[in-house]
Every structure is written in structure tokens, then in C-alpha cells.
Amino acid sequence: MPIAPSTPRFDLKDRSVLITGANRGLGAALCKTILQYSPKIIHAGYRTAPGEFEDPLNSWCQLDIQDEASVATAAASIGELDVLINNAGMLIPTAADPAEERANLEAMMDLHLHNPLRLIDALLPSLQASSQPMIVNMISMAAFASVPGCEGYCTSKAALHAATQGLRLKHPDIHCVGVYPGPTATDMTAGSTAPLADAMKSAATILSGLCEGKTAIFPDEAALAVESLVGAGVATLEQQFTILLSD
Ligand SMILES: NC(=O)c1ccc[n+]([C@@H]2O[C@H](COP(=O)([O-])OP(=O)(O)OC[C@H]3O[C@@H](n4cnc5c(N)ncnc54)[C@H](OP(=O)(O)O)[C@@H]3O)[C@@H](O)[C@H]2O)c1
Incomplete structure (x- = not known):
């Protein structure tokens, strides 16, 4: 007997979406792919120059x-918002000089943790007004797990992972999703010898995961191997901690 397709929990049709760092890389791939879902507006x-693609x-x-x-101006101009995708990022390889490494870590903690949290705060009124934030x-x-040569980057992403779990606790009415890509072919991985996932394929997987209502998305082969090691464990711990602290 054919299995009926499950009903998507989220519909991107007619939704207002904001993607940071949308001019290139995974952000641009998400931007182009969301168009297939007929959003209201993306x-x-x-940051510096718009991407090279246009669509009404x-x-x-x-x-x-x-x-x-810039955050305040953008938040004021956006108004209605259903989906915020915090995508902007940068990878600064580990520096040999400790002072330089501390400065790099600070920059990545800002970009991957403090800045997305500030943007969320600025957009919270718009998101809370949405029927499907x-x-x-x-x-x-x-x-x-830390990757050799990218320890600071991994630290900042671990912080964003923890913050995403925190957002789920603090804002139960907002669906908060963590996306955990593996190495993907973008400017960030230029020169990498690792096998690289295709950004457009990853974007398609990420968006279907969002519509299925997933809270953690592992969008490529390398990421799926990580999910098989940690995915269920992290989800279980998150639930257990919530029960523990609610007693
Ligand atoms: N590629 C991978 O292998 C991989 C794997 C796992 C996770 N990720 C994550 O996926 C996200 C996208 O990565 P990517 O590979 O697409 O990187 P990318 O090609 O290097 O693009 C980075 C994007 O972030 C933007 N950005 C950087 N600083 C910004 C700021 N202060 N304000 C606004 N935008 C800013 C860049 O804008 P400009 O053009 O102005 O510089 C660019 O659009 C990042 O968070 C990254 O950490 C990537």
C-alpha cells in the first residue's frame, strides 16, 4: 500500500523570510531555492554588495x-517577518600567535553568537506577530567536535549550537532550528581538499527539513554521518534537561 506523504508542519508559501549573508555561498543557495516555495518576500x-541574481x-x-x-535600520524596514535565517559567517583559521588567535576568536564569537542574538532581539516583535515564526x-x-586548524571557528559554532537550544527554551512559541552542514563548496572552503557538498543540494535539503518541522538538520553526507553519532543523543539530552529542571 502506498504511504501517504506526511503533511509539512511548516509552509514557506506567502511567508516573509530574512536571510543574512545571502549574496553568496549557502545563503545565496537558500535564497534561490526558497523561491520555489513561493514566499511572499525574501x-x-x-553586507557589502548584493548578489548577482534578481527576482521580483x-x-x-x-x-x-x-x-x-545597520541592524536597527534593517529591522525597522523589514516589518512583517515569519522566518529569520542566521546564515552569515566566516572561518578564520587558527593563528599561531596567541594574541592574534584571541582576537580571531572574539571576532568569530561576535559574528556567530552575539550578532545573531542581537538580530533576533531586534526582530523579535516581528517574529512574535507571525502565525508561524x-x-x-x-x-x-x-x-x-573541534577540527584541527579551525579550533576558534568550532568554539564559536559550539556556542551558537548551545544558544539555539537556549532559544528553544526561552521562546517556545518560535520554532528554532539548528542546521549542521558538513564541508560545502563555497568561498569559505576554497582550496579545501575535503570532499565538498553541493550548496544548492544542501539548500534543498535544508528547506525540506524546515517544512517537515525538524529542529536539527544535517544537510549532506558528512553531516549525516555526524548525526548518526550525536543527533539522537543531543535531542535526548535536551529533553532530559528540560524535565530535570522543571521539577
Ligand atoms: N561552507 C561550509 O563548508 C560550511 C559548513 C558548515 C557551516 N557553514 C556555515 O554556513 C554559513 C554560510 O557559509 P558559506 O560557506 O556560504 O560562507 P561564504 O561563502 O564565505 O559566505 C559567507 C557569507 O556571510 C556574509 N557575512 C560575513 N560577515 C558578515 C556580516 N558581518 N554581516 C553580514 N553578512 C556577513 C558574507 O558577506 P560578504 O560577501 O559581504 O563577505 C557572505 O555572504 C556560515 O555561517 C558558515 O559558518 C559553512
Whole structure:
């Protein structure tokens, strides 16, 4: 007997979506792929220059998430918002000099933790007014174990992973999702010798995962191998801690 397809828990149709760092890489792939879902509007965030693609549903929005004034201006101009995708990121390889390494870690903690949290705060009134609010944080499979040469990056992504769990507790009415990609072919991995996932394929998997109502998405082969090691364990711990602390 054919199995009926499960009803998606979330519908991106007619939704207002903001993606940070949408001009290139995974952000651009998400932007292009969401168009297939007929959203109401995509606020495609860019820091310096908009991406090279145009669509009537795509609205380029200047947003440097490290700049408080830029965040305030973007938040004021966006108004209605259903889905926030915190995608902007950077990978600074580990520096040999300790002072340089501390400065790099600070920059990545800002970009991957403090800035997304500030953006969420700025957009909270809009998200809370939505009938189907969603926050999606682009984390990394490297949040679960440090990768040699990228220790600071992994630390900052581990912090974003913990913060995503925290957001779920603090905002039970908002669907908060962590995305944990493996190495993916974008500017970030230029020159890497690791097998790289295709950004457009990952974007398609991420978006179908969002519509299925997943809270953790492992969008490629390398990420799925990590999920098989830690995925259920993390979800179970999250539930157990909630029960423990509610007693
Ligand atoms: N590629 C991978 O293998 C991989 C794996 C796991 C997770 N991720 C995560 O996925 C996300 C996207 O990565 P990617 O591979 O697409 O990287 P990418 O190609 O290097 O693109 C990074 C994007 O982030 C934007 N950005 C950086 N700083 C910003 C700021 N202060 N304000 C606004 N935007 C800013 C960049 O804008 P500009 O063009 O202005 O620089 C660019 O659009 C990141 O969070 C990354 O950590 C990537």
C-alpha cells in the first residue's frame, strides 16, 4: 500500500523570510531555492554588495550584522517577518600567535553568537506577530567536535549550537532550528581538499527539513554521518534537561 506523504508542519508559501549573508555561498543557495516555495518576500541580506541574481520576490537588504545601526535600520524596514535565517559567517583559521588567535576568536564569537542574538532581539516583535515564526541558525557539524586548524571557528559554532537550544527554551512559541552542514563548496572552503557538498543540494535539503518541522538538520553526507553519532543523543539530552529542571 502506498504511504501517504506526511503533511509539512511548516509552509514557506506567502511567508516573509530574512536571510543574512545571502549574496553568496549557502545563503545565496537558500535564497534561490526558497523561491520555489513561493514566499511572499525574501529579504536577502548583504553586507557589502548584493548578489548577482534578481527576482521580483527577492528584495536586497543592506545588513551588516556586526553593525548595530545597520541592524536597527534593517529591522525597522523589514516589518512583517515569519522566518529569520542566521546564515552569515566566516572561518578564520587558527593563528599561531596567541594574541592574534584571541582576537580571531572574539571576532568569530561576535559574528556567530552575539550578532545573531542581537538580530533576533531586534526582530523579535516581528517574529512574535507571525502565525508561524521560525529562527534558523546555520551552525556546522564542527559544533560537535573541534577540527584541527579551525579550533576558534568550532568554539564559536559550539556556542551558537548551545544558544539555539537556549532559544528553544526561552521562546517556545518560535520554532528554532539548528542546521549542521558538513564541508560545502563555497568561498569559505576554497582550496579545501575535503570532499565538498553541493550548496544548492544542501539548500534543498535544508528547506525540506524546515517544512517537515525538524529542529536539527544535517544537510549532506558528512553531516549525516555526524548525526548518526550525536543527533539522537543531543535531542535526548535536551529533553532530559528540560524535565530535570522543571521539577
Ligand atoms: N561552507 C561550509 O563548508 C560550511 C559548513 C558548515 C557551516 N557553514 C556555515 O554556513 C554559513 C554560510 O557559509 P558559506 O560557506 O556560504 O560562507 P561564504 O561563502 O564565505 O559566505 C559567507 C557569507 O556571510 C556574509 N557575512 C560575513 N560577515 C558578515 C556580516 N558581518 N554581516 C553580514 N553578512 C556577513 C558574507 O558577506 P560578504 O560577501 O559581504 O563577505 C557572505 O555572504 C556560515 O555561517 C558558515 O559558518 C559553512
